[in-house]
Amino acid sequence: MNHERHCPVTRAFWEDFYRRDGRVWSGEPNPLLVRETSALPAGTALDLGCGEGADAVWLAGRGWRVTAVDVSPTALGRAAAHAAASGVADRVDWRQEDLTRSFPGGTYDLVSTQFLHSPVELPTERILRAAAEAVAPRGVLLVVGHAGLPPWVDVDPAMRFPTPEDVLDAVGATASPDWRVVVRESVRREVSGPDGRSGLRTDHVLKLRRVGGR
Template sequence: MTSDSTTDPASAPRTDAELWDERYRRSDRIWSGNPNTVLVREVSDLAPGRALDLGCGEGADAVWLAGRGWEVTATDLSRVALGRAAVHAAEAGVADRIDWQWHDLGVSFPDGTYDLVSAQFLHSMGDLPRERILRRAADSVAPGGILLVVGHAGFPHWEPNPDPSVRFPTPDEVLASLEPRPGEWEVLLSGEHERVQNDPDGNPTTRTDNALKVRRTG
């Protein structure tokens, strides 16, 4: 049986995982290797327990948490990033404290409950069901535990063609999207902050991000 049409694999839509793997392969390292500033500021005083790091990238946050005594489950969509993260953990001597898991969080999610669930810049190049993922993240917080969500407040100035359909929610909108029951969460932090980041040419520039930190009260 023959067909007069063919499908070019190169023209087929790529998955988010493929897009992120491709991005990571472009360079030996994308991120700084340092933990996110808000995570360090907001978690340093917490007693270590079980932590879940969503969108862990090359693993800097997970390695930092493990170094402070946390037992960490860290997940990402990119297997390339997870491989680098595992090497980072081994070099830091904390490999035994981190469980690296591959997940497309819109489809699957790590099991268990956690004393800390951290979602740092959980944005994607594709169609990410972020609100649904964050509701699942909130469900994973143990009583008395912390949910920390940090995200961008807008596109960087160097973005050539920002998608007008993309919205960056405020902390209040993130909280509302969790669909909390009355008295379920205590808000510890909700607001915007500025951060210095180098642009693609290596020049420091200021970006505005936002953060929501809530504690499950029961």
């Protein structure tokens, strides 16, 4: 791991998030990532906000060489352990980096942002523009995000939930011939709250392919 560039507030928040319990997530890749990338030929991938690394490990297991970025060293430590246990440690480069302050260099065949939401500072539009710039010719940008919080969670005014239109505008795809929209979909699913209540949650999926430029 390298690139310790971060804002103390951002790192402190996410370190607390990951350290207050044991493993936070299931260890399974995000289903919409699996759905949208299973048919892609393996290449280089950038996983933004990788958390405990399930997506990166899954991609590496399918032959991808992955650069996986998160601000929390605790999350990255768990991710590296997951990769080692899965036999793909040599296929993932774990980087501690705060996307509010910096962005990984290079270009990639796949750039993925899965639920990149935060109650602390997150310049979403700037991150999405940088993500789009990191997509190699003929590469894919995959952006999956919640449409909002579930009904039993109080809305935090600091959290932003970009619409598909917001994402397209941010990456410059609305009026540019350099991008082709492959998937634009809102997926609804039933979720259960901690008190047993159920409700519907909507996730937006945008899959874009770079067809020109550079």
